[in-house]
Amino acid sequence: xxxxxxxxPEMSVQEAETxxxxxxxxxxxxxxYLFWYKQPPSRQMILVIRQEAYKQQNxxxxxxxxxxxxxxxxxxxxxSDSQLGDAAMYFCASYPMNRDDKIIFGKGTRLHILx
Amino acid sequence: xxGVMQNPRHLVRRRGQEARxxxxxxxxxxxxxxxxxxxxxxxKFMVYLQKENIIxxxxxxxxxxxAEFPKEGPSILRIQQVVRGDSxxxxxxxxxxxxxxxxxxxxxxxxx
Numbered sequence: 609x610x611x612x613x614x615x616x617p618e619m620s621v622q623e624a625e626t627x628x629x630x631x632x633x634x635x636x637x638x639x640x641y642l643f644w645y646k647q648p649p650s651r652q653m654i655l656v657i658r659q660e661a662y663k664q665q666n667x668x669x670x671x672x673x674x675x676x677x678x679x680x681x682x683x684x685x686x687x688s689d690s691q692l693g694d695a696a697m698y699f700c701a702s703y704p705m706n707r708d709d710k711i712i713f714g715k716g717t718r719l720h721i722l723x
Numbered sequence: 724x725x726g727v728m729q730n731p732r733h734l735v736r737r738r739g740q741e742a743r744x745x746x747x748x749x750x751x752x753x754x755x756x757x758x759x760x761x762x763x764x765x766x767k768f769m770v771y772l773q774k775e776n777i778i779x780x781x782x783x784x785x786x787x788x789x790a791e792f793p794k795e796g797p798s799i800l801r802i803q804q805v806v807r808g809d810s811x812x813x814x815x816x817x818x819x820x821x822x823x824x825x826x827x828x829x830x831x832x833x834x835x
Contacts, residue, residue: 643824645826650828651760651812651828651829651831652826652828652829653816653826653829654826655824655825655826699765699766703824710756710768710782711756711768711816711824712768713758713765713766713768714765715765716765
């Protein structure tokens with residue numbers, strides 16, 4: 609069974625600063641995807657970044673990057689130059705690569721941006 | 724590509740009525756997932772469907788809830804005889820094969 613754990617229910621960061629959201633996971637799969645989703649107050653779920661577990665290079669999307677530590681089963685999200693629009697719930701998720709299955713989500717981290 | 728479309732966005736039902744939530748996946752996506760989000764909680768998986776087939780319904784309550792994804796038309800999540808505890812946001816997601824699943828904006832169900 610897969611599990612995803614986000615141990616920080618809430619975090620705050622000053623505008624323009626950098627913040628890191630933690631995520632650990634457990635899976636018996638050899639190949640899988642990891643995702644970070646953003647859920648702003650509109651409640652829409654937005655895919656922020658995706659990492660294939662077989663890739664050693666950390667994924668990056670503009671101000672968003674991940675620190676993927678496969679042996680430690682850790683997948684943290686770093687947001688650089690935080691902006692007010694980054695305020696949202698952030699969900700970490702995992703998905704097996706080679707078979708049909710469901711995405712497993714963590715409980716989320718609420719990120720506050722302080723002006 | 725219009726994205727994953729869910730309707731209605733908001734649905735109010737009295738206790739005992741039926742709720743029907745619709746989800747049109749992105750064009751070319753044959754995998755559909757339904758999730759429920761209770762206030763201040765993460766998303767809980769309910770059911771995973773491919774065209775005309777239920778692949779995994781392990782997260783769906785055994786009573787009153789059903790889902791379908793017909794060959795033509797949207798996926799439907801149906802809740803019969805709704806109760807107050809069914810009030811939540813219901814999200815649909817679709818993917819072509821799991822490489823980045825895309826979500827709809829959700830349907831907020833309120834049972835009064």
